[in-house]
Amino acid sequence: MDLLTLGVLTPHATPGPEVEMPAMAPGRIRVEVSRIRNAGGLRAQAGAAVLDEAAAALPAGVDVLALASTSTGYALGHDEEGTLVKRLRDRWGVPAYSASRSAVSALRSRHVKRVGLVHPPWFGPSLNELGAEYFRGQGFEVVEAWLAADLPDDPRWIEPAMVVEWVARHLGHRAEAVFIGGNGFRAARAIHDLERRTGRLVLAANQVLLWSVLGNAGAPVAVRGCGTLFDHRRPGGTTTKER
DSSP states (O other), X not given: OOOEEEEEEEOOSSOOHHHHHHHHSTTTEEEEEEEOOOOSSXXXXXXXXXXXXXXXXXXXXXXXEEEOOHHHHHHHOHHHHHHHHHHHHHHHSSOEEEHHHHHHHHHHHTTOOEEEEEEOGGGHHHHHHHHHHHHHTTTOEEEEEEEOXXXXXXXXXXXXXXXXXXHHHHOOSSOSEEEEOOXXXXXXXXXXXXXXXXXXXXXXXXXXXXXXXXXXXXOOOOOOSSOGGGGGOSOOSGGGOOO
């Protein structure tokens, strides 16, 4: 496969997708990032003109677009987020995906019904509850939704071992899987150890976004050491498509 160029649209100032996604598929994917300007709130940042401005700033030759912002998905809701993704695809003529919808697709692909959510401390209580409402609205039982308040409030200071310890201590027995939200929350390197320690499916925002990009694009890239999700990379059924 030729090098896949992924154009990432994100409001996060701290590097996230551009660090984690190439590390999960080394030498097979190139990430170009365009920061979405602060337009006065998450919903405003998801406006057509604002997103088009960010997409237009990407270099030519992007193969896929990805909206790397779980918080935007939470604010919009699943259906409106889907409309946004479809509009990006139609406007720019390439496949388009988003983080929160990718998490829903990943959970459904593994027939998960009960999920625990973990969000970074900078999300705050309101966004944490929006995340729970987002997944409940798609038929999941959200058995727990936490802010990882004991972790540093700056993503640059968070190490994978911290994430493993925090989630393993707080994950209850009823959750079949855990989703770690926040594309600026670099948790991908914690997934393997967390799955071994907890025996559950572990998902993280940049991981599920990469899974959607590679699976739906039909890109033959083996991803190892980033969770059992990639053992079944291609989403099944029409509910997994974000087109």
